[in-house]
Amino acid sequence: MTQNNFKTADEAWSAFSAGAAKGYAVDIAAELGLTEGELVAAGIGQNVTRLDADWGDLISRLEELGEVKILTRNVNVVHEKTGTFGAVSINGEMGLVLNGDIDLRLFLGRWGHGFAVETHNPRAGRRRSFQFFDHDGTAIHKVFLTGHSNEAAYDTLIADFKAENQMPGIETLPPLPEQVTRKDGDVDVENLRAHWRSMTDVHQFHGLLKDFNVDRHQGMRLVGEEFAERLSNDALKTLLETAAKSDLSIMVFVGNSGAIQIHTGPINTIREMGDWINIMDPSFTLHLRMDLIAEAWIVRKPIREGTVTTIELYDAELNNFVIFCGERKPKDPENPDWQKLAESLPRYSSAAAKVAE
Template sequence: MPMAKPGPDQIRALRAETPKTRARDFATQLGISEADLVAAHLGHGATAIEADPDRLIPWAGRLGDVMALTRNEHCVHERRGHYSDYRTGAFAAMVLDPEIDLRIFAKHWVHAFAVEEPGEDGPKRSLQVFDAAGDAVHKIWLKPESKGELFADLIANMRLPVQEPSLALAPRAVVEPARELAAGAPALRDAWDAMTDTHQFLGLVKEHKMNRLGAYRVAGAPYVRRLAPEAVTLVLQGAAEQKVPVMIFVGNPGCIQIHGGLIERIVPMGPWINVMDPRFNLHLRADRLAEVYLVWKPTRTGDVYSVEGFAPDGELILQIFGYRKNTPPEPWIALTAALPRLEEVTA
């Protein structure tokens, strides 16, 4: 018989005993969602606010220079910048700041909180958004340079009339495994050749009754080439050493966050490979990379190559592209062409 979920008082008491454990890890240890953990602190530093990005993101834009954080189970993407140039949309909303670049899928923005907690250098303030299962979708962390004096105004304008410390959560959605159809490979390749924009790809594979990973498994060269898992670390190191600008996409069902530009400082720490730059951090569990592919897509403006990593359950962990704005493609193409192929390593 499963253990009953601890109540808010018990969650706060247990949290007070281990305040330095990362919130996500603490929630997992306790058998609750991270949203449960935050909701237990309503009236104790947390306030439930509207989760609608059309309301929340413009308010975040008033806070000035902040840190945006989007993650999945295996990778964390942190980017400093401003929430400027917000564009709503029926399918996806966007933030198109030169530094904070987001694709937002509003149906997954279900629970949101404004959180203030004690820190070694003063109060730590954040906005935290969760999906229907209580998993983190996106977080916004205020920094010393942020306009912290506006945080109270945000809460006053976004606060929900009912502050409920016990959430009714839905079951977590299962990651779709690879959906591949070997017999459909010739038709898939013909459609692939006819692409003119990378955004056509997901519709294309769906039309052929596959998903991204399934299509990669059956397409074969020159469309995809299976890489050794260490290729992701090598491409990050190579981009930093050779000063090749990149675009790094990390996401979950509710948000995709993109870094565009150079990366500089690559720091391995145990199973983690990290980018530790002043305005951009990436934390990737390299040991979770079960399948890695070099993917080619034709577009009307030239060939596009990406390095894409998947978890054992088929979840897309991250994608790395060459940076295309006013940047020659040849250095990125050369860098990716030198990455170790899986068949070479196994041979």
């Protein structure tokens, strides 16, 4: 991690927002023992405006901005899409945005803090954005203006949703406790397999895990090779390079506590840079830390039309951080070209892994 030797959050934010700090905001905050949200909030009253809104009301108006670049990340991967908001549906704490390039699933109960942020970087120039954080200060979702955005609409939204309190800083809550799941020995594995086999829609999967009180990784591990097999960790590189060469339309899901962001379409430009593998396309970029892939899996979920096949990556804590699948319209079978690619990926070999270590 880059060391800047800042003493205070205010000093760190001032340097970062002027392009004079080394590293990303989340890393600079960590140097000070802070969350990214706490670092950004140090700029309130300077180049940061605290927002106070029913987040669904604000999201429903983001289409007024025109073209934007949106960003959703977790600690292992960054997902960026360029497009316009619209086709927004808010139902209580659940939000959907289904407007072509901008495809989001939002869990608004986790959205604790929102800001309008303006930075001036000598290289990147002026950047204006809306940034949203969990109650503990972890970044959830960011919306950046582009050269084609409506800046007047941005100013109007700030005026309409500006909080009365514009003092620097935020109050954060401790992270929520991890979910306690059933121990392996207490799971009726044959019953789990039977119910897995009887699924008719991919959206039944989360309910299945909840019914058996198992987490995602545990469910895959227990259900057996009929439905889930561990892949070699370098399967991702093969997947991306093959998909790019074949012009295959895929879906890429990246999420955190409050948002899932989805790309649908072909991918073209794949670049490796150190530990990172990147998709660098005009309206979609992905930056993923290959060295943080602890496990990769192929997972098969029965549906009425056949099977949905996903490629899922997990970190050292066995948290899922990205999912890949083929593009499929509702009630259509899975694209056989995607299924062939997914099934061709190299399987994990414990012997080979020991040699590599």
